[in-house]
Amino acid sequence: MAAPRLFERRWRVEVTRSSGGATETTLDVSELDLAFDVRLDLTRKPNIGSVEIWNLSPEHRASLAEALASDGGGVSMRISAGYAEPGISQIFAGEVTSLSTTRESHDVITRIDGKDGRSVIRGARISQSFAPGTTVEAVVRAVVRAMGIGEGNLASYVTGLSIDGDRVFRHGYAVSDTAANALTELLRPAGLRWSIQAGALQVRRAGFGLDERAIKLSPESGLVGTPQPAEKGELNVTALIQPGLVPGQRIVLESADYAGGYVIREAIFIGNTRGRDWYAHLLLRPL
Numbered sequence: 001m002a003a004p005r006l007f008e009r010r011w012r013v014e015v016t017r018s019s020g021g022a023t024e025t026t027l028d029v030s031e032l033d034l035a036f037d038v039r040l041d042l043t044r045k046p047n048i049g050s051v052e053i054w055n056l057s058p059e060h061r062a063s064l065a066e067a068l069a070s071d072g073g074g075v076s077m078r079i080s081a082g083y084a085e086p087g088i089s090q091i092f093a094g095e096v097t098s099l100s101t102t103r104e105s106h107d108v109i110t111r112i113d114g115k116d117g118r119s120v121i122r123g124a125r126i127s128q129s130f131a132p133g134t135t136v137e138a139v140v141r142a143v144v145r146a147m148g149i150g151e152g153n154l155a156s157y158v159t160g161l162s163i164d165g166d167r168v169f170r171h172g173y174a175v176s177d178t179a180a181n182a183l184t185e186l187l188r189p190a191g192l193r194w195s196i197q198a199g200a201l202q203v204r205r206a207g208f209g210l211d212e213r214a215i216k217l218s219p220e221s222g223l224v225g226t227p228q229p230a231e232k233g234e235l236n237v238t239a240l241i242q243p244g245l246v247p248g249q250r251i252v253l254e255s256a257d258y259a260g261g262y263v264i265r266e267a268i269f270i271g272n273t274r275g276r277d278w279y280a281h282l283l284l285r286p287l
Contacts, residue, residue, distance in 0.1 A: 009082075010030070034054065039266075041266040046116050050113045061108075076096065076114075077095075077096050091241070092114065097114055099111070099113075133169070136158075143186065147179040156211055187203065193206050212249065214250035261286070
């Protein structure tokens with residue numbers, strides 16, 4: 001007998017396939033029991049996410065296998081989780097990399113693994129020359145288009161962007177490299193860093209969090225237990241899953257032992273509808 005579901009949890013797993021400019025839904029689950037493990041950070045390494053779903057129908061299992069076996073397009077997965085209030089939020093979006101099915105007692109468990117930005121980091125390239133007078137902003141946007149990802153929060157940082165005091169490349173600009181390396185070379189002189197979060201670009205100032213409003217974490221707003229010290233003044237913190245807990249997000253921590261401003265460096269989401277796990281485990285760096 002399955003364990004009772006706790007605390008008005010909500011979840012959703014969507015798997016879609018893109019082909020010929022069209023996107024079709026292969027799987028959309030919000031009722032079946034599942035467990036997920038999502039690991040996000042601020043590095044250029046792909047974020048990873050996996051989900052195990054109990055007792056998918058044979059038809060759904062066959063549809064997943066068919067989509068993954070096809071060479072016609074990419075297969076993507078989105079995982080969302082949270083509570084009835086304030087609602088669910090997306091904790092992972094990426095390419096499906098593997099699919100497997102196992103049997104345990106009376107259950108059939110389907111595991112789906114994914115990586116966020118894997119193809120961008122592995123292979124997207126740009127080879128292009130830009131005329132004298134081209135703005136830094138235009139070149140950055142061209143590189144992001146070559147990456148094939150959403151611009152995310154790029155607009156908040158790229159408007160009027162300058163390198164060494166110039167907003168334009170007076171003698172033109174040429175690039176022939178991976179798009180990831182090209183973007184790093186353009187943003188680093190401006191004191192900016194980037195990562196891919198949920199299939200879109202995330203830009204932030206080096207040593208700072210995102211410009212979005214800080215999230216307060218206290219025992220009254222989702223903080224679980226006592227923060228634990230890590231290296232270099234960082235803290236390991238556990239919180240209830242809630243919107244906005246992504247790498248780069250600024251946090252105002254209020255606990256009996258620690259208080260102040262931090263930024264999320266790593267976020268690990270662990271959940272199991274048949275157990276007690278439904279938490280975000282955060283590594284916080286002081287601001």
